[in-house]
Amino acid sequence: MTTLDHRLGEVATAVGATLDGLLPRARGPEGRVVEAMRYAALGGGKRLRPFLVCAGAGLFDLPLAAALPTAAAVEMLHCYSLVHDDLPAMDDDALRRGRPTCHVAFDEATAILAGDALLTLAFETLSAPATHPDPAVRSALVHGLAVAGGCDGMVAGQMLDLLAAEAGLDPDDITRLQALKTGALFTFSCEAGAILAGADDGDRGALVSFGRALGLAFQIADDLLDVEGSAAETGKAVGKDAGAGKATFLDLLGVEGARRRARSLADEACAALARFGDRGALLCATARFVVERRH
Amino acid sequence: MTTLDHRLGEVATAVGATLDGLLPRARGPEGRVVEAMRYAALGGGKRLRPFLVCAGAGLFDLPLAAALPTAAAVEMLHCYSLVHDDLPAMDDDALRRGRPTCHVAFDEATAILAGDALLTLAFETLSAPATHPDPAVRSALVHGLAVAGGCDGMVAGQMLDLLAAEAGLDPDDITRLQALKTGALFTFSCEAGAILAGADDGDRGALVSFGRALGLAFQIADDLLDVEGSAAETGKAVGKDAGAGKATFLDLLGVEGARRRARSLADEACAALARFGDRGALLCATARFVVERRH
Numbered sequence: 231m232t233t234l235d236h237r238l239g240e241v242a243t244a245v246g247a248t249l250d251g252l253l254p255r256a257r258g259p260e261g262r263v264v265e266a267m268r269y270a271a272l273g274g275g276k277r278l279r280p281f282l283v284c285a286g287a288g289l290f291d292l293p294l295a296a297a298l299p300t301a302a303a304v305e306m307l308h309c310y311s312l313v314h315d316d317l318p319a320m321d322d323d324a325l326r327r328g329r330p331t332c333h334v335a336f337d338e339a340t341a342i343l344a345g346d347a348l349l350t351l352a353f354e355t356l357s358a359p360a361t362h363p364d365p366a367v368r369s370a371l372v373h374g375l376a377v378a379g380g381c382d383g384m385v386a387g388q389m390l391d392l393l394a395a396e397a398g399l400d401p402d403d404i405t406r407l408q409a410l411k412t413g414a415l416f417t418f419s420c421e422a423g424a425i426l427a428g429a430d431d432g433d434r435g436a437l438v439s440f441g442r443a444l445g446l447a448f449q450i451a452d453d454l455l456d457v458e459g460s461a462a463e464t465g466k467a468v469g470k471d472a473g474a475g476k477a478t479f480l481d482l483l484g485v486e487g488a489r490r491r492a493r494s495l496a497d498e499a500c501a502a503l504a505r506f507g508d509r510g511a512l513l514c515a516t517a518r519f520v521v522e523r524r525h
Numbered sequence: 526m527t528t529l530d531h532r533l534g535e536v537a538t539a540v541g542a543t544l545d546g547l548l549p550r551a552r553g554p555e556g557r558v559v560e561a562m563r564y565a566a567l568g569g570g571k572r573l574r575p576f577l578v579c580a581g582a583g584l585f586d587l588p589l590a591a592a593l594p595t596a597a598a599v600e601m602l603h604c605y606s607l608v609h610d611d612l613p614a615m616d617d618d619a620l621r622r623g624r625p626t627c628h629v630a631f632d633e634a635t636a637i638l639a640g641d642a643l644l645t646l647a648f649e650t651l652s653a654p655a656t657h658p659d660p661a662v663r664s665a666l667v668h669g670l671a672v673a674g675g676c677d678g679m680v681a682g683q684m685l686d687l688l689a690a691e692a693g694l695d696p697d698d699i700t701r702l703q704a705l706k707t708g709a710l711f712t713f714s715c716e717a718g719a720i721l722a723g724a725d726d727g728d729r730g731a732l733v734s735f736g737r738a739l740g741l742a743f744q745i746a747d748d749l750l751d752v753e754g755s756a757a758e759t760g761k762a763v764g765k766d767a768g769a770g771k772a773t774f775l776d777l778l779g780v781e782g783a784r785r786r787a788r789s790l791a792d793e794a795c796a797a798l799a800r801f802g803d804r805g806a807l808l809c810a811t812a813r814f815v816v817e818r819r820h
Contacts, residue, residue, distance in 0.1 A: 259688050259698065260681040260705070267676060314641060319633035338614035339687050342637065346609060347676035349641065353648040354671035357664045366660035369652045372667050376649035381562060381642035386555040392634050393554050403554065410555070 234515045241284050241301075242277040244294060248302040252355055266336045266344035267351070271309045274327050278520070279419040280305045282444075285513050286423020286437055289506055297426055299361040300371060303352040304419050307379050310348035311415075313341050315388055349379070362426060370425050378418035387411025401482050408449045408479070409442075416445030420513075432505065439502035440513060447495035448520045450488050453478040455524070457485070492521045529810045536579050536596075537572040539589060543597040547650055561631045561639035562646070566604045569622050573815070574714040575600045577739075580808050581718020581732050584801055592721055594656040595666060598647040599714050602674050605643035606710075608636050610683055644674070657721060665720050673713035682706025696777050703744045703774070704737075711740030715808075727800065734797035735808060742790035743815045745783050748773040750819070752780070791816045 249271050256264040280301030287297035316323040316331040317338065324334050333341035355361060356371045377383060387410030390403060399407065420441030424434040457480060479488050499517040503510030544566050551559040575596030582592035611618040611626040612633065619629050628636035650656060651666045672678060682705030685698060694702065715736030719729040752775060774783050794812040798805030 254676060258685075258701070259692075259694065260676075260684040260701075262688070263680055263684040264676055310641075314637055317634075317637065319637060339612075340684070342609055342612065342614060343680050343684055346605075346640075346644065347680040349644060350671050350675035350680065353667055354675060357652075357667035357671065364660075365664040369660040369663045369667070372648055372652040372664070376645050376652065380645035380649060381549060381555075381559055385558055385638050385642040385645065389555040389558040389635070389638055390553075393557070397554075399554070406553070406555075 232515070234512065234519055237285075237512065238276070238278075238281055238519075241281045241294070244298055245277045245280040245284075245301050245305060246272065248298040249305060252299070252302055252306075252351070262336070262340055263343045263347055266332055266340045267348050269335055270313045270332045270341075270344055271306060271348060273329055275305075275309075277301075277305060278448075278516075279308050279415060281516070282416065282419040282441070282513075283422045283426075285516065286420050287426050288512070289423060289437075289509055290427030290429055290433075292423070292427050296362075297423065299355055299358070300422050300426055303355040303361070303371075303375065304415065304422065306348045306352040306355065307375060308415060310345040310352070311379075311384055311388070313345040313348070317341060320388070320392065364428075367425060367428065371422060374418050374421060374425065378414040383410055383414035387414070404479070404482060408446060412449040412452075413442055413445030416448060417441035420444070436502050436505055440499045440517075443495045443499035443502065444517050444520060447492045447499065447517065450479045450492040450495070451521050451523060453480050454485065454488055454492070496521045527810070529807065529814055532580075532807060533571070533576055533814075536576045536589070539593055540572045540575040540579075540596050540600060541567065543593040544600060547594070547597055547601075547646070557631070557635055558638045558642055561627055561635045562643050564630055565608045565627045565636075565639055566601060566643060568624055570600075570604075572596075572600060573743075573811075574603050574710060576811070577711065577714040577736065577808075578717045578721075580811065581715050582721050583807070584718060584732075584804055585722030585724055585728075587718070587722050591657075592718065594650055594653070595717050595721055598650040598656070598666075598670065599710070599717065601643045601647040601650065602670060603710060605640040605647070606674075606679055606683070608640040608643070612636060615683070615687065659723075662720060662723065666717060669713050669716060669720065673709040678705055678709035682709070699774070699777060703741060707744040707747075708737055708740030711743060712736035715739070731797050731800055735794045735812075738790045738794035738797065739812050739815060742787045742794065742812065745774045745787040745790070746816050746818060748775050749780065749783055749787070787816045 253268050253271060254264050256262070283301040283304055284294055284297045312326060313332045315321050316326055317333055323331050325331065329335070332344055352375060353372055356375060357368050361371070362368050379385065387407055390399065390407040391411055393399065394404070394407065417438055418441070420437040421434060424437045479491065483491055496517040500514040503514055548563050548566060549559050551557070578596040578599055579589055579592040607621060608627045610616050611621055612628055618626050620626065624630070627639055631639070647670060648667055651670060652663050656666070657663050674680065682702055685694065685702040686706055688694065689699070689702065712733055715732040716729060719732045774786065778786055791812040795809040798809055
């Protein structure tokens with residue numbers, strides 16, 4: 231087992247425990263929505279975005295515990311986006327992380343509300359004093375996550391994705407789609423470590439560049455898995471995106487071209503970390519892992 | 526025209542202009558979601574919650590301009606909740622503020638995303654330096670709005686409301702439903718003025734008590750309008766809540782009992798403002814208006 235595998239597992243366990251502590255317990259009939267939130271957020275997943283928060287903070291010698299609430303908030307936002315994207319009116323997916331999607335396990339109304347509540351809890355978490363003692367840091371984290379998640383970020387990406395299935399988009403639109411839908415949250419996840427640590431603009435900018443290249447590399451790798459992987463490996467239906475006429479980088483670059491592009495983006499991501507010297511090794515290994523992963 | 530009418534109109538206009546400035550302009554194909562956000566947020570409405578923010582801040586001599594971004598953020602959250610509550614999977618409403626609901630005017634996926642983006646923009650707005658120079662105040666505003674809007678607040682209220690339509694709830698559940706669904710945001714709206722002004726705990730607590738009584742009074746008045754009003758007056762279908770088997774205070778108290786309860790809650794709200802002397806007159810008049818309004 232490599233250092234990265236070990237560290238990924240360690241952080242995933244810690245993030246799961248943090249989420250479990252931050253999510254309320256179901257009480258009363260309205261507890262149904264809390265059950266759905268817990269189902270969506272505690273159902274496994276690689277916890278890659280929270281890992282980036284923790285690894286970014288680690289660059290500045292912050293202990294894992296100091297990054298965990300922020301890491302959990304980023305994962306809440308990610309999980310909300312999965313719950314809403316899976317809805318019948320959106321991508322209409324029945325399987326996620328190897329289990330029925332939230333609206334299948336509960337119902338559509340409950341899934342909409344659970345997503346809303348996870349999104350809201352992300353901001354409640356970031357603004358809580360336990361996340362960071364300095365309110366200026368908390369406020370910067372809230373602002374950064376909101377910009378990444380909103381109508382100039384992930385929501386815009388999902389809107390483009392839905393339109394792509396209907397009407398087709400040109401290559402510029404597809405690149406923008408992926409930068410918004412996946413890249414914005416990857417970038418914020420990396421930047422969050424620098425915000426938590428009060429890093430200077432140069433270090434913060436380096437993490438932003440790293441996150442941007444990594445996000446694009448991740449999305450291309452995801453598209454490759456969609457055509458090459460098996461449902462057992464990816465935990466979701468295979469070939470679904472291509473089947474739905476969704477615009478992916480494979481349409482633009484072909485399988486081999488896409489693989490080359492993903493590797494070159496991983497190189498680019500690692501190059502952005504040059505200023506951190508050896509301390510950047512863990513994040514650089516993460517970029518290689520993201521491109522080569524089989525699930 | 527009374528002082529209150531004049532002031533309500535003045536604030537509604539200023540809040541509309543602030544929302545117009547804070548909402549992005551639609552660009553590119555993804556601009557569809559921005560159009561839907563603007564449709565949902567700029568479509569009129571009484572702007573009662575933003576008015577409470579501004580009137581609460583006014584108690585401490587804050588100028589209107591200092592309260593407007595916070596007031597607009599509260600309205601964004603309110604508008605998101607209307608868009609999602611109106612969805613086919615939820616209350617399935619076709620008419621809102623006298624116009625087609627967001628999912629009818631656009632489509633279901635766009636409406637879900639527009640709601641998500643309005644909720645996110647509320648937190649982006651509250652955490653922006655333009656909202657208040659002190660990051661501790663911004664962080665407190667984010668936290669307060671998140672608690673009011675989330676799974677211990679509005680989302681829990683909507684969950685209970687959906688369950689009420691199916692299964693029926695006992696009187697305690699109905700009281701909790703209304704406190705969560707309507708009361709939480711009314712209470713935060715009133716408290717926000719005190720947070721913006723850096724008011725002491727006593728003043729802040731008084732505004733919380735006022736907001737709590739006002740929220741309940743508002744909901745009872747709304748239930749009365751639902752059975753007594755006309756669609757032209759309320760801008761939505763009449764008798765719909767009763768027809769859907771929704772649990773309201775009218776089931777518990779009858780029409781006359783409900784009217785008496787609403788008036789006594791308005792008295793209670795005004796009594797909570799005693800410590801402010803004459804300066805509380807505008808908010809007290811608001812409580813009377815809320816109970817007696819015909820639309």
